Structures are given as structure tokens and as C-alpha cells.
Amino acid sequence: TGLITMDPGYKNTGSCESKITFLDGEEGKLLYRGYPIEQIADQSNFEEVMYLLIKGELPTQEQLDGFVADIRKNTEVAEEIVTMLNAFPQGSHPMAIISSLTSALSVFNADKINVATEEEMYEAAVTLLGQFPVIAAWSQRKIKGLPLTKSDNSLSYVENFYQMLFNDGSEGYKADPTIVDAFDKLLILHADHEQNCSASTVRLVGSSHAGIFASIAAGISALWGPLHGGANQAVLEMLEAIQNDGGDVAKYIGKAKDKEDPFRLMGFGHRVYKNFDPRARIIKVAADNVLSTLGIEDPILDIARGLEQACLEDDYFKARKLYPNVDFYSGIIYKALQIPTEMFTVMFAVGRLPGWIAQWMEMRQTNQPIGRPRQLYTGAATRDYVEMSAR
Numbered sequence: 001t002g003l004i005t006m007d008p009g010y011k012n013t014g015s016c017e018s019k020i021t022f023l024d025g026e027e028g029k030l031l032y033r034g035y036p037i038e039q040i041a042d043q044s045n046f047e048e049v050m051y052l053l054i055k056g057e058l059p060t061q062e063q064l065d066g067f068v069a070d071i072r073k074n075t076e077v078a079e080e081i082v083t084m085l086n087a088f089p090q091g092s093h094p095m096a097i098i099s100s101l102t103s104a105l106s107v108f109n110a111d112k113i114n115v116a117t118e119e120e121m122y123e124a125a126v127t128l129l130g131q132f133p134v135i136a137a138w139s140q141r142k143i144k145g146l147p148l149t150k151s152d153n154s155l156s157y158v159e160n161f162y163q164m165l166f167n168d169g170s171e172g173y174k175a176d177p178t179i180v181d182a183f184d185k186l187l188i189l190h191a192d193h194e195q196n197c198s199a200s201t202v203r204l205v206g207s208s209h210a211g212i213f214a215s216i217a218a219g220i221s222a223l224w225g226p227l228h229g230g231a232n233q234a235v236l237e238m239l240e241a242i243q244n245d246g247g248d249v250a251k252y253i254g255k256a257k258d259k260e261d262p263f264r265l266m267g268f269g270h271r272v273y274k275n276f277d278p279r280a281r282i283i284k285v286a287a288d289n290v291l292s293t294l295g296i297e298d299p300i301l302d303i304a305r306g307l308e309q310a311c312l313e314d315d316y317f318k319a320r321k322l323y324p325n326v327d328f329y330s331g332i333i334y335k336a337l338q339i340p341t342e343m344f345t346v347m348f349a350v351g352r353l354p355g356w357i358a359q360w361m362e363m364r365q366t367n368q369p370i371g372r373p374r375q376l377y378t379g380a381a382t383r384d385y386v387e388m389s390a391r
């Protein structure tokens with residue numbers, strides 16, 4: 001069978017070459033197609049970032065307009081998808097809804113599954129970019145018991161998504177531009193992160209030439225877990241639990257350090273970042289700005305700051321190089337924007353969609369072979385079958 005190199009969790013295994021995102025964990029550096037995340041978050045916008053990740057270069061105005069127009073052609077969602085949405089019981093987790101409905105998009109876009117050329121891949125991509133925010137916004141309408149909203153294609157991608165989440169039907173409804181800006185920045189910060197669990201899942205599923213919808217539905221499922229994107233929901237629930245428990249952060253730090261206790265501090269630690277997570281730095285500032293713009297004084301933020309400070313000074317966290325990650329402060333902003341806690345990971349998914357698409361395209365365009373890891377077998381040696389009566 002040859003020699004198998006074991007690397008559980010792929011801590012040291014490269015699975016592909018990629019030109020999309022560069023990440024230096026020691027330096028806390030993150031580049032999208034070569035551009036530093038700090039510059040992108042400050043100067044760019046989510047539409048442009050989607051183009052950059054998927055196409056590889058910053059667009060000219062004309063290229064950007066064409067791209068946005070292609071997405072807008074695809075914002076109608078099949079009536080049957082609404083029927084499926086309505087079949088989910090009240091209280092369904094929205095991540096279950098969006099992964100199921102994204103998978104179901106295969107049925108209504110069957111001509112976009114078997115793609116071979118770059119154009120066919122692009123068509124499949126803009127179809128998903130158009131329909132996904134509609135489905136994501138509807139999952140929130142569903143949990144809030146509100147009537148479904150339609151896409152308004154006169155708005156930017158992010159403002160449109162925001163209004164689909166929150167439009168209360170009042171005449172002249174208009175989202176607050178400062179909030180839309182903050183939202184845009186959050187989506188940018190989540191847009192890609194090289195071979196993380198969900199992107200690797202998208203690539204692995206896609207490597208069998210399953211279509212874009214099935215591959216990305218699988219990525220959404222991977223994102224849901226609390227060790228990955230689900231951490232943002234888990235962070236806020238943890239901070240609320242600490243608050244309800246009297247605000248004693250030391251107690252929770254003690255629990256996290258106790259190897260007998262399965263509790264981990266959510267929003268801390270990262271497989272690659274060992275000094276700081278550059279996204280967390282930007283989000284921390286954005287959280288302060290959003291809260292002051294909205295005039296919100298949230299005691300949860302004080303708990304978060306206290307927890308961060310105590311961990312930075314704690315030997316356990318120092319020795320293991322555990323710092324707040326992107327999910328630590330994002331939930332505080334989402335909460336301030338009145339997004340329900342169960343929706344936090346859906347926001348992450350909308351942000352990550354262009355990254356997943358870029359990873360899927362690059363994988364297909366570079367003709368990656370089917371993903372198929374090996375194993376080290378540790379089970380029984382050959383033995384003879386035993387009849388039921390003799391067991």
C-alpha cells in the first residue's frame with residue numbers, strides 16, 4: 001500500500017496551489033489576491049471584493065457594472081423554493097434552511113451543474129450570487145415570522161441584502177447608510193480565508209464534479225459547526241451566559257483551561273493565526289464605531305473586553321498563542337444591528353460565498369484531481385464470518 005503520511009486535521013498538509021488568498025499566521029497578515037485586508041476593508045466594497053476574488057483582479061467601472069448586472073439577472077428564486085421554505089417548522093435553525101435550499105437550487109438550475117468552460121462556471125457563479133442572499137434573508141424572515149421580501153435591484157448587493165432582511169414594508173423604507181457600510185465591511189472581512197474547513201469541503205465535494213450548488217451547500221454545512229463559523233453564535237451565547245452568571249470572566253477562563261472540562265472559550269484560538277487575527281482587529285474597531293453610531297451601550301461589550309484582556313495576560317492562553325479571532329467581536333455588531341443570534345452564521349455564509357465560489361472555480365479550472373485522502377487502518381485483522389447462531 002506504500003507509506004502513508006498521517007496528518008489528522010491536515011495541520012501540515014497542503015491540498016492545492018492557490019492564487020486567491022495569502023495568510024501568514026505568524027505575522028497576522030491576510031491578502032486577497034495580493035491586497036492587504038486592511039486596505040480592502042477600508043477602501044473597497046463588497047461588490048468589488050466579490051469580483052476581485054472570483055476574477056483575480058480589481059475591476060474597471062465597466063467590468064464591475066457588468067458583473068453586478070449579471071448577478072441582478074439572477075435574483076428571482078423559484079416559487080417551489082418558497083414552498084420548501086414554508087415547510088420548515090418555526091424555530092428551524094436558519095443554517096439548516098439555507099444549506100437545504102442551496103442544495104435544492106440544483107433542481108431549478110439543472111443546466112448549470114455540469115460545467116466545463118470558464119463561461120459556464122461564471123454563469124453558475126452569478127446564479128448563486130444572485131439567489132443566495134434572497135434565501136439567506138428569507139431564512140431570517142421565516143424565524144421572525146415576517147412576510148417575504150423581494151430583491152430590489154436598484155440597490156447595491158449589500159444594501160439589497162440588508163433591506164431584504166429588515167424591510168418592514170413602511171413607505172419609503174431606507175436602510176441607514178452607516179449601518180450598511182458597517183455591514184459591507186463585515187462581509188468583506190469574511191469573504192475568503194484560503195483552505196479553511198468549509199472552503200476545503202467545497203473543494204472536496206466539487207472535486208467529484210458535483211455542481212456548484214451541491215458543493216457550496218456542503219460548505220455551508222461545514223461552516224455551521226461551532227469550531228468554525230458557528231463560533232460567532234456560540235460567542236454571543238457564551239458572553240450572555242457569563243453576564244447572566246454575574247459577569248465573572250475568571251470563572252469561565254478557569255473552565256476553558258480545565259482539561260477535564262470540554263468547555264472552550266469561543267472566539268479564541270485559530271489554526272493558523274498565532275499572534276493575532278487581523279480581521280479581529282478591524283472588527284473590534286468597527287464594533288466600537290457601530291455601537292457609538294447607534295448610541296448603544298451594551299454591557300456585553302464590557303464583558304468581551306474584560307475577557308480578552310484577562311486572556312491576553314493569562315499564561316495558558318499565552319503559551320498556546322490563543323487570541324481573539326474574527327468571530328469574537330462580529331456577534332456584538334450583529335446584535336447591535338438587531339440580527340437574531342441564530343442568524344449570525346448565515347451572515348458569515350453570505351460574506352464567504354464569493355470565497356467559496358473562487359475556490360471552487362480555481363479547483364475546477366486547474367483540473368484538480370478528485371480529493372481522496374488515505375488512512376492508517378487500525379481495525380481487526382482478517383477473520384472468518386460467524387453465523388448469527390454462533391455469535
Ligand code: CMC
Pocket residue numbers: 009196226227228229230231256257263264265266267268269270271272320322325326327
Ligand atoms: N479555549 C481553550 N483552549 C483552547 C482553545 C479555546 N478556545 N482553543 C485551543 N485551545 C487549546 C487546546 O485545548 C490545545 O491545548 P493543549 O495543547 O493543552 O492540548 C491548544 O490550545 C491547541 O488547540 P487545538 O485544538 O489543537 O488547535 P486547533 O488548531 O486544532 O483548533 C480552533 C483551532 C479554532 C478549532 C480552536 O482554537 C477552537 O476550538 N477555538 C474555539 C472555537 C472558535 O472560536 N472557532 C472559530 C475559529 S476562527 C473563524 C472560523 O474558522 O470560522
